[in-house]
Amino acid sequence: MPFGKKIYKFSVITVVYWFLLLYIIAALAWWYIALEKQNQAMRDYKIQELVKDDPQYESKVIQLNNEHNRKHAQYIGEGLTFLLITLLGAIFVYRSVRKQVKFSQQQQNFMMAVTHELKTPIAVTKLSLETLLKRKLDEDKQQRLTQQALQETNRLNTLTNNILLAAQIDSGNLNSEKEEINLSVLTDGCVQDFKQRFPNRKIEVSIEPGQFIYGDTLLMQIAINNLIENALKYSPEDTTVHVDLTDEGERINIEISDEGVGISDEEKKRVFDKFYRIGNENTRKTKGTGLGLYITKKIVEDHGAEINITDNTPAGTIFGINFYK
Numbered sequence: 001m002p003f004g005k006k007i008y009k010f011s012v013i014t015v016v017y018w019f020l021l022l023y024i025i026a027a028l029a030w031w032y033i034a035l036e037k038q039n040q041a042m043r044d045y046k047i048q049e050l051v052k053d054d055p056q057y058e059s060k061v062i063q064l065n066n067e068h069n070r071k072h073a074q075y076i077g078e079g080l081t082f083l084l085i086t087l088l089g090a091i092f093v094y095r096s097v098r099k100q101v102k103f104s105q106q107q108q109n110f111m112m113a114v115t116h117e118l119k120t121p122i123a124v125t126k127l128s129l130e131t132l133l134k135r136k137l138d139e140d141k142q143q144r145l146t147q148q149a150l151q152e153t154n155r156l157n158t159l160t161n162n163i164l165l166a167a168q169i170d171s172g173n174l175n176s177e178k179e180e181i182n183l184s185v186l187t188d189g190c191v192q193d194f195k196q197r198f199p200n201r202k203i204e205v206s207i208e209p210g211q212f213i214y215g216d217t218l219l220m221q222i223a224i225n226n227l228i229e230n231a232l233k234y235s236p237e238d239t240t241v242h243v244d245l246t247d248e249g250e251r252i253n254i255e256i257s258d259e260g261v262g263i264s265d266e267e268k269k270r271v272f273d274k275f276y277r278i279g280n281e282n283t284r285k286t287k288g289t290g291l292g293l294y295i296t297k298k299i300v301e302d303h304g305a306e307i308n309i310t311d312n313t314p315a316g317t318i319f320g321i322n323f324y325k
Helices: 003-049 057-134 139-171 183-197 217-233 292-302
Strands: 179-182 202-207 212-215 240-247 251-257 306-311 317-324
Touching: 003 057, 057 139, 139 217, 139 292, 179 183, 179 217, 183 202, 183 217, 183 240, 183 251, 212 217, 217 240, 217 251, 217 292, 217 317, 292 306
Parallel strands: 202 240
Antiparallel strands: 179 212, 240 251, 251 317, 306 317
């Protein structure tokens, strides 16, 4: 079912849902009024049946009034309890349905993004290989086409790894083989790879040597790659991306900063959500699936570290990973 029809169906169901809820509340109010009138009528009737010359008349009237007041309090208590339970249940159901619809939209956006992400590298790789097979090219052109095909293959590999990791995280089967790793060497290797893949982009590096952590080499490589790729993706091509690794005594910090448009405070809370991406998949210019930052945060947390987002000066965003010793 197209998502537009799902939205329309959800809107209709929402209207019917709130109508039924208001009807239940109105019925509850009518029930209270009817019981209260009955309670009042019964008290008045019993008082009329009393003999005024009876020496216990006043005490019986007080007793009837007390009984009336007790039932009045009982009706109010029961009514408010039922109303509270109804409202809490209604809010819970409504929020759950809205969350499911929102997640369904994110899944659809993810499928569209994956489709776009797969088409481009496959098409470029196929064209490069067909050109190499059908034409006799000089060494430089062959090298360029081969390098281009290799880069697109790496993109496919990254996309596949992210999808598989997301599935493992969701199923709770993220297996990491942790050992002592040289974070300095690992980070520098990630940077050099991006410099080779994007020779026209400027990436400045400041890495303190000899920084070791206990972790999974492959997972940490994926996390750092995701942050560097994210910085390159969301910043203009004529700007600089900075990758810094520092030892601050009690912790080791990795910071990847860009000079892009930045991230608003509201979106900072959501960028690590699964499938979350700004805008619509039909109009968004940047590539991606909405899994990179989600996976990165899970990997960082699995290593007992923290990831945070701060604003860069004068513009852009800084993603930081803090490893505590």
